[in-house]
Amino acid sequence: MHTMWKGSISFGLVNIPIKMFAATEDKDIRFRYLHKKCHTPIKYKKVCETCDEQVTENDIVKGFEYEPGHFVIITDEDFEAAKTQVQSRTIDIIDFVNLKEIDPIYFHKSYYLSPQETGGKAYSLLRKAMGDTGKIAIAKITIRNKQTLAALRVYNNILVLESIFYPDEVREVSLVPGLPESNDVAEKELDIATQLIDNLTTEFDPSKYTDDYRIALRNIIEQKISGQEVQVAPEIPQKNVIDLMEALQASIKETEKEKKTTKKKEVAKKKKTTTKKKTSAS
Template sequence: MWKGSISFGLVNIPIKMYAATEEKNIRFRYLHEKCQTPIQTVRTCPHCQVEVPWNEVVKGYEYADGRFVLMEKEELEKLLPDENKAIEILDFVDLSEIDPIYFQKTYYLGGQDQNSKAYALLREALRKTGKIGVAQITIRSKQTLGVLRVLEDCLILETIFYPDEIRATDQVPYVPAGQDLPAKELEMAEKLIENLTTPFDATKYKDEYRERVQEAVEQKIHGQQIVESPSPKPEKVVDLMEALKASLEATKPKKKTTRRKKATS
C-alpha cells in the first residue's frame, strides 16, 4: 500500500508497507423495503433543493455557526507536506514510555529485496537495545507520527496520535479522586486480580456478537428459523465486600488432591 524507505542518520533502507490488521464486521447495506434495491447516497443542497454534482462542491471550514471560510484545491495543495517517501526516524525511546492510548494503526514493513542487510541491521539493533524509533511519515497527503519497532522478525510501524489529539482525563466527569479505601477491601481486590492473572493468549478471545450475527445471516440464507440466545438472569444486588468475597471464592485455584497409597503387608 506504500513504497519508500526508512531513514535514520545517513542510513536509508528501502521498504514496502502492508496493512497488518483488518476489521471484521458484518456489513449491512440499506435497501428500499418495497423492492429491496440498494439505496444510493445523493448530494443535495437543502437551500437550492437540487442535486449537486461534484464539480460544484467546494471545501469550507466552519469557524462559527453557519459561517465558513472557503479553501480552494490549489491553496490546500501548496500546504501539503513534502512527500519524500521516507519514514524518518527522529528519536529512539523506550516502548514503556508511550501510553497505549497513543497507538492508532499497525503496518508491516517488508524489504524491497530478499537480502536487505540494512533492514536486518536495524531490526537487530532495535531488538538488542530494546528501543523503538519515533518517526514521521506522509501517507495519502497527511503527515503522520509513528513508532518503529520489531515484531518477531518483522519491522512494524505503529501510527500514533499527536499529543493535542489526546483528550485530557480531567474532561471525564465523575472520576473518584482522593478517596480513603478500606484496607481489607483493597487487599481483597488485589487478591482477586492475582487469581485472575494469566499469560496473555489472544486466541482465547472472540467477537461473540459478530459470530451470532453471522450465524443468524447463514440461517436466513438457508431458510432456517433464527433462534434467539437466552437472556441472562438478573443478578442479585450485593454490596462491594460481598461481591469481593464471592469473586475470590469463585476464582480460587483448585487444589490438586493426592491419593494415599494403601499399605502393603
C-alpha cells in the same frame, strides 16, 4: 497482501526503501440499507438546499468552517502547497525510546513494513540493532496527505509501524466528569480485590479472545441463508449484588473454581500428549 504505501525509512544517513501493508483488518459485519417495501438498496443523493438541486462530485469543493456559517475554500493547489512542506515518502526517524515509556492511549493503527528489492541488507541491520538494544523509534510519516507521528518497532522478526496520536489529540482526563477525587478505600476490600486480580492473572494469549457478538450474528446470517429458523437463547437473569464486599468474595470463589478447572484440563492435556508420544515411540 495489498501494498498501501511505498517509501523509505530515513535512519541517520541510511535510507531503507520499504513497502507498507495494513497489519490489522476490520472484521465488523457490514449491512446495506434496503427499502422495507421491496428490499431495493437505498442510494443517497447529494443535494444543495439553497439551490434545491442535486450536485455531482465536480460541483463540490472543500471548505473550512472557521465560525458558524462562515467558510474559507481550500483548493487542490492549497493541499499541494501544504504537501511540499513535509517529506511525503519518508519515514523520518527522530528519536529512539523505550516502548514502556509510551502509554497505550497514544497507539492508533498498525502497519507491517517489508524491504523493497534493494533494501534487504539495511532493513536487516535496523531490525537487528533495534532488537538488540530493545529500543523503538519515534518517527514521522505522511499518509493520505496527513502527517502522522509513529512508533517503529520489531514484532515477530518484522518492522512494524504504529501510528500514534499527537499529544494535543489526547483529551485531558480532567474533562471526564464524575471521577472520584481520592483513592481512599477500605483495606480489607483492597486485599480481596488484589487477590481477585491475582486469581485472574495469566500469560497473555490472544487466541483465547473472540468477538462473541460477531460470531453469533454470523451464525444467524448463515441460518437465514440456509432457510433455518433462528433460535434465540433465553436471557440470563442478572444477579442483584448489593454489597461490594459480597461481590468481591463471590468473585474470588468463582475465579478459584475456574482456576481448578483450568488446571485439570491442562493436566489432562499433558497426559494425552505424553500418551501419544509413548505410542508413537513404540
